[in-house]
Amino acid sequence: MNDTLSSVSLAKADVNPEIFAEEIGRSFEDWGxxxxxxxxxxxxxxxxxxxMSRAFFALSExxxxxxxxxxxxxxxxxxPFGTEVAKDATLHDLKEFWHIGRELPAGHAFESFMSPxxxxxxxxxxxxxxxxxxxxxxxxxxRILEAIARYLKLSxxxxxxxxxxxxxxxxxxxYPPVPEDSPAVRAAAHEDINTITLLIGAEEAGLELLDKQGNWRSVSPKSGELAVNIGDMLQRLTNNRLPSTTHRVVNPAPERRGHSRYSMPFFxxxxPDYLIETLPDCVDNSHPNLYPEPITAHDYLLERLREIGLA
Known part of the structure; x- marks a missing residue:
């Protein structure tokens, strides 16, 4: 296992897709x-x-x-601020957000699953x-999923x-400025529900992951880089070979508490109708199937949204 979370260039996938797949796949397997x-x-x-994000959040309440x-x-x-709470947490996260979903043509088969x-x-x-x-x-x-497929020896x-x-x-x-006496954090420790998450690096620090030794480590992409992580759905599909790593956004140092933090994850x-069923190649005598009951992506999403107070 590498000791540091290093950057990989997606441009390499155009030159040597197998080498890129090995690099990013190893990072996912080691760190999530x-x-x-x-x-x-x-x-x-x-x-x-x-x-545009800053302009929207600057509008009146x-x-x-x-x-x-x-x-x-x-x-x-x-x-609104104070709505979402991480699974098993008791305090609401210190954030407000806006969601944009996929635009579907009228009459699409998935219309009932996705609000306009x-x-x-x-x-x-x-x-x-x-x-x-x-x-x-x-x-x-x-493109990143294609590399993951190669790493897993799939088509x-x-x-x-x-x-x-x-x-x-x-x-x-x-994430608005944080009061000095706040008992809550900007985003409590959690795992993502989805397949993979792509996050444009935020100006303000705070993102941390929990490594396999139980230590919190800073995740600090450079300007313009993506932080990409495995979600619970892909962890389930791969029988935990690719882990959905616990992560959080901690409060800033005292001298930065008066500054807002903005970020833009893509989940x-x-x-919705995809049946998440453990990949056969991710199961063997040393790795028994941890998820013997298949579940559709939509049912799994609803199950998890209820746990975090959004459904």
């Missing part, structure tokens, strides 16, 4: 995380998306709350920017159908 550079999402687009859809589990639109997006009228360019950003995240995620296109029109969600997060999901 990888840092990815040269991922194809332009700095210009990232800059526009980050600027009354304006933002007008886009909160009660009973929708936060699937689309605005989720809503868009803030106060920011006319919001829809254009994040529709472009969603597509860029989706493309980068597909390189194995994941294409599993995530086609999947229930992926882009989340814009604002890439399997399609």
């Amino acid at each position: 995380f990888a840092i990815v550079s040269d991922h194809g999402i332009s700095d210009e687009l990232i800059g526009r998306a980050e600027q 009354e304006t933002k709350r007008a886009y909160h859809i009660a009973g929708d589990g936060g699937a689309r639109g605005y989720t 997006n809503i868009w803030p009228a106060e920011l006319p360019e919001f829809r254009e920017v994040y529709t472009e950003m969603f597509a860029a995240f989706d493309k980068a995620g597909g 390189p296109d194995f994941f294409e159908e599993t995530v086609q029109d999947g229930n992926s969600v882009m989340r814009l997060i604002h 890439l999901h399997f399609r």
